[in-house]
Amino acid sequence: MEKILLKNIDKPDSQDIETYISGGGYKALEKALSMKPEDIIAEVKKSKLIGRGGAGFPTGLKWEFTRKEKGEPKYVVCNADEGEPGTFKDRVILNKDPHLLLESIIICGYAVGAEKGFIYIRGEYFEEINTLKKAIEQAKAKKMLGENILGSDFSFDIQIFKGAGAYVCGEETSLFESMGGGRATSREKPPFPTQFGVYGKPTVINNVETLSNVPSIILNGGDWYSQIGSPDSPGPKLFCLSGHVNKPGVYELPLGTSLKELVETYGGGVKGRFKAVLPGGVSSSFLDTLDVKLDYKSVMEAGSMLGSAAVIIMNSDTDMVNVCKNIMEFFAHESCGHCVPCREGTRRAREIFALFANGEGKAEYLDTLLDLKDTMYDTSRCGLGQAALNAGASAVKLFRDEFTKRIKK
C-alpha cells in the first residue's frame, strides 16, 4: 500500500516546509479553502474516518457537531499527549512531518469555524516541541497560518500547550481541565467536548494521527479513502509493535491487516514462542492468538480493543502475574483520584496483584478482581478507570493457573 501517513518521513529534511510543499504539501489546504466548510465535513464523513486515539468516534460527525454548536469561539485541540504505554506513533509524525499535522489542524479549523487551535503535547517530547515551534514559524512566514491564510478571509492560529506528565491528560476532558489551569481530573460527559470543551467552548479534539489523514481525504475524496482497508473502519493505521518481536517499530498498514501479518511479515516474527498480545496497549484485554484482523470491530469481537493500536507481544517466558502487577502499578499511579471505582479500584487491584506476585494470593481474590473489573468498567467516570482492569481481568481468565500457582498455601 502506498503510504499516506508516513509518506514523507524518510525524506531528507522532512520537517522543512520546502520539503513538505515540494511533495504536494499544503495543496489540500489550498483546495479546502476553495470549498465550503460543510462540503469538507461531508468528505470527511464520507471517508468513514474514525478517531485513532483509542475511543474510535467518527471524525466527520465530531466536526459536524462542533460546527453546528451555537457557542463562540470554537476551538480545535490536537491531542498529542501520547501517553499510553507502548504507543509511540504520533511521535513519528510530530517529529518527522510536522507540517502534515499543521495543515490538518488548519483545515479542521476552517471546516468547524474555529480561529484558534491548540496542540496539547506530552511535555517529555522536547525534540518534537521544538520541531513544531519551528514548523509553526515557517507556516506563518508562508501565510499558511495566521491572518488571511493564502490570501483568503480565513485566519487561524495554533498554539502549543505542554503537558506536565499526567497520563490522564490524554483523556480529553482531563486535558481541557489541565489547559484551563485546573487539576487534571475528568469531567462528566455529557456535555461532550463538541458542546463544552476547552475553556467551556465547543471544541473538536482529535488525535495527531486522526488529523493527519485529513489532507489526503481532501485531495483524493472521501470515497477514495473509504476503499482502503477494512470496510467498517477504513484507512491506514499506524501500528506500534513492541514486546517480544524481532523488529519492533511503527508500521503503517491498512486497518484490517491481520495481526499475524503485522508480526510475521513486518515485525520479523515473535522472539521465542508466542503467548499473548495486548492489541491496544495496557488498557486493552489480552488475546492468546495472532489470528485476528486488526480493525476496531474484529478486535472487539475477539474480546479486546484496538485502542491506539499499541500492539504488545509477549512470549512464553512472560510471567503474566508480574505483567499484571506492573500494569496496575501504572494505573494506580496515574488514576486522577476523582471517582471511587477508579481511585479505590486501581489501588486494590494493585495490592492484589502484588500479593500474587509475592506468592501470597488468595483464591477468592480472583473472582473479586473479575467483579471489580465489571464495576470499574461500568461506573468509572473516564476511560482510564473503565479500562484499567481490562488487561488484569483478561489475564486472570486466560492464564488462571499462573495465578492459582501463587496462592498462599
Add this chain to the structure above:
Amino acid sequence: MEKMVTLTINGEQVTVPEGTTIMDAAKKAYINIPHLCFLEGLQAEGACRVCVVEVEGEPRLVPSCMREVHEGMKVYTHSERVRKARRMIVELLLANHPTDCFTCERNQICELLKLAYELGIDKIRFDAKKPQYELDETSPAVIRNPNKCVLCGRCIRVCHDVQTVRVIGFINRGSDTKVATYLEKGLGNVPCTNCGQCIHACPVGAIKEKSYVDEVWAAIADPEKHVVVQEAPAIRAALGEELGLPPGTLVAGKMHAALRRLGFDMVFDTNFAADLTIMEEGSELVGRITGKIKKPLPQFTSCSPGWIKFMEHFYPDLMDHVSSCKSPQQMFGPLAKTYYAEKAGIDPAKIVSVSIMPCTAKKYEAQRPEMNDSGFRDVDYVLTTRELARMIKEAGIDFANLPDEPAEPLMGVYTGAGTIFGATGGVMEAALRTAYKLVTGKELEKIDIEPVRGMDGVKTATVDVNGLEVKVAVAHGLGNARKLLDEVREGKSPYHFIEIMACPGGCIGGGGQPISFDMPLRKMRCDVLYKEDKQLPYRRSHENPSIKKLYEDYLKEPLSEKSHHLLHTEYTRREIGG
C-alpha cells in the same frame, strides 16, 4: 413555558421539566436513589458513583445526580447490574475506611455506615492497607481527620461555592489524593473562617469541632471553681433535635434546666447579651447616621466571628464599616467576670466562663488575644450545641421530660429581640426596633419586619425613621455576603446598615449545630425563634429590665467609657496567604 420530558423509571412513567436529573426525576417514581457525594444545596460532583443507574441503550451505568433526563429515556434504578456496582463501590470505600466506629464522632449518623447497612454489604473482600495521615489539629475550632475522609469533595464545594473562602482543596493524585489546605499549613494557618459548614457537609467523621467537653466537666467537678454558663439564641431552636425531640421544638426552658442538672453553678443566657449588643450597636448606628461617630456607613454587624475573620482576611479595607461592638458571647464574657463577680462577691479568678454556641468560630473568637478585658480570659470554654447534647446524654438527663426553667435574672432575662439574633435578619430586626426608639423617642409600631426574614441569600428593606429612609440589607452565607461587600467596596452601596452572618440561615445553621445541611430544617429553626419572640413579655431590647439595671448599676449608658472598655473591640488586618 417550561418544556416537559416524559421518561420511564423502572417501568413507571414520569413527566418532569427538561433539565431535571435522573435522581430528582426518580423521586416522582417514589425512588430515593442512594448517594454519597451528592448533597442537596451543592453542585453535583459525580465522584462517588454510588448513585449510578442503568439507562437503556447506554454502554455503561450513569450517575443519576448529574445526568439529565431526555424524552423516552428508560431508567432502571436498582437492576442487578446497578446493585452489584453500588455494593462494590461502597465496599471499596469501606475497604479504605477506618473501622473505629465505636469512638467516632458520627457513630450514630454516619452516611457511609448507613449506606453499607442499607445496601446489604455483609463482607469486605479486600484486605487493604488503611491510610495513615496525620490529623490537622492546627485550628482551635475545627479538626480534620484525613484518614476518615472519603474524598467526596462536599467540604470543598461548601467552602468554595457557598462560603467562597476556598481554603481547602484536593491535592495529589490517585490513591494519594487528599483534602488539604494551602501547602498543608493546616486550617489554623490559612484564611479559614472557622464557620464549620464543612462539618455539616461531611458525610463521615472526617471533620469535627475541637471539643472542650472534658475541660468543662473538670471545671464543674472542681469545688474551687465557680462555673457560669451562657447559651446562644440558636441553641434553644435546635438542641432538642439531638435529644429526641422533633425538629422545630423550642427548648429554652429545658436547656436551662439541663444545664443546672449538669452542675453549672450559674445559668445565664446569651440572649441577655444579645439585647445588650443591640443597645450598643443601635447607638453606634445612630451615631454614625447623625455624624456623631466619625465612621463610615453602611455599618456592618459584628456578631458572627466567622464573618469577622472573613472580613479581616478578604475585606480588611472595609474594617471601619464594621461595628466596634463585640459579639454577644464576648460582651457576656467580661461582664461575668466583672459585673456579676462584683454583685455576687466572687473572686473572678475562680470563675470559669462557659458558653454554649451553635458555632465553631466562637471557639476561635474566645481565644483571640484581645478578648481579655475583664483582666482574665473573658470566655474560657466554648461548647457547640452538639457537645452540650453529648454532655446531657452522658449524664443521663431525661431531657424531653425536664421542666421548663428560666435562666438567672441578673444576666438571663431576655427579650424577643435577643432571641431572634439566632435567625438570619434577626439582628437587623432587633436593631431597628431599638434604633427607631433611640432616634424618635417612640416605639416602632410594626415590630415584625418581614422583608428581612426568610432564607433568601440577600434581603433588603427600607424603614422610615422620622422621615429618614433607613436602608438596610441582610446577607447570610459568606458567598452572599460578598455581593453586598463588593458593592460597598465599589462605593455603590445604598445601605445604612448591613447584617452579615457567616452561615446559611444565620446562627441556627452554625457549624456547631446538629449535623444537617438541610435548608428547610434551618428555616424551621428560624421559625422557632420568631415564635418565641412573639410569646415573650418584652420584644424590644431597650425594654429588658435586666439591661436597664445593668446600665443603671454599672455601665451608665450605651457607648460609655466602661462600655467601650468591656464591650467594644478592634479588628486585625490578616493576610490571604495564611
